[in-house]
Amino acid sequence: MIFDAHCDIWTDVTHHHLAGERDIFRRYHYERLEKGGITGGIFVIWNDPPYDKDPLKRTHQMMEAIAQEEKDCADILKVCRSFRDMDEAIKDGKMYAFIGLEGLKSIGEDVDRIDEFYQFGARHASLTWNEENPLATGARGNPDRGLTDLGRKAVRKIQDLGMILDMSHINDKSFWDVMDVAAGPVVATHSNCRALCNQARNLTDEQLKALADTGGMVGLNSFNEFVHPVESEQTVDNLVKHLIHMVEIMGIDHVGFGFDFSEFLEGDTLNSFSSQATPYTIGLEDASHVPALMEAIRKAGFSHEEIEKIAWKNWHTLIHKVLHA
Known part of the structure; x- marks a missing residue:
């Protein structure tokens, strides 16, 4: 079993849905995930460029696409709203997906709109993508600008x-x-270590430790530019070094996967965050190659029990702790 805490499949599903296609997850994604041993994860709603110009419209388009996929793929994929839903999916041999919100640009200044997304099924949220918005500031925003008063309200609502x-x-x-402001577990679903690759999207040792202190987690990210500054060194072995560093700083109970695979994205969507010819770590080109990563982790000396924690148990424990049902 492998839990991927950050997946952009809903973005691809929406592109195909708006082109009039159906049963998209089964046709374009299921086989690759199954081959890689991915059993479930957090599939996010992201206002992907250039559609982020009207983020609420894009969010509603994605919600419509998700609702259709939930019906079309009910025999192979369960969209989960509780820990119990996830448990049932596993017993039934289905893949499972929690709905996430990658950034809350779509709510503008209306914090109560988070309730609408929660009622739809969202069980995860971040305040920003890379942009500045009325709540907070992303990694590409003004470094001197932080959380706003509205953002504090959003943090409390998300956790409540x-x-x-x-x-x-x-x-x-x-x-x-x-x-x-936060109370209880806080996570970074798809970030690596700034000590090993000096990218603003990666986390400092102090930040990693702070997340662990809340009872939270970090998910190892396979996006190549967060692994190593030199393209030829953006390899599985160097990605495993990030995992080792996370465990050294945070402890084995606070580390998991958040792969952020994006090889299926293209055009302005991909170019909005990727500056290289490809977005993947060498040897981990897509989800079907995850077994190669697992073998590299074993070779690095992690025990069977430790690998289980990293692969799925830690995320399952956190979900049980945070979700209300």
Whole structure:
């Protein structure tokens, strides 16, 4: 079993849905995930460029596509709204997906709209993608701008609803501002270590430790530019070094996967965050190659029990702790 805490499949599903296609997850994604041993994860609603110009419209388009997929693929994929849903999916031999919100640009200044998304099924949220918005500041925003008063209200609402609060993509000032407000576990679903690759999207050792201190987690990210600054060194072995460092700083109970695979994205969507010819780590080109990563982790000396924790148990424990049902 492998849990991927950050997956952009809903973005691809929406592209195909708007082109009039149906049963998209089964046709384009299921086989690859199954081959890789991925059993479930968090599939996010992301206002992908260039559609982020009207983020609420794009969010509603994605919700419509998800609702259709939930019907079309009910025999192979369960969209989960509780820990119990996930448990049932596993017993039934189905893949499972929690709905996440990658950034809340779509709510504007209406924090109560988070309730609408929760009622639809969202059980995860981050405040920003890379942008500045009325709530907080992303990794590409003004480094001196942090969390706003509205953002503080959003943090409290997210946690009061029993949603997973995600710090990936947020800038350093906003990160520490959120940590001053948040209560209970806080995570970074798809971030690596800044000590090994000096990218603003990666986390410092102090940030990793702070997440662990909340009872939270970080998910190892396979996006190549977060692995190593030199393209030829963006390899599975160097990605495993990030995992080792995370465990050294945070402890084995606070580390998992958040692969952020994006090989199926293209055009302006892919170019909005990728500056290289490809977005993947060498040897981990897509989800079907995850077994190669697992073998590299074993070779690095992790025990069977430790690998199980990293692969799925830690995320399952956190979900049970955070979600209200």
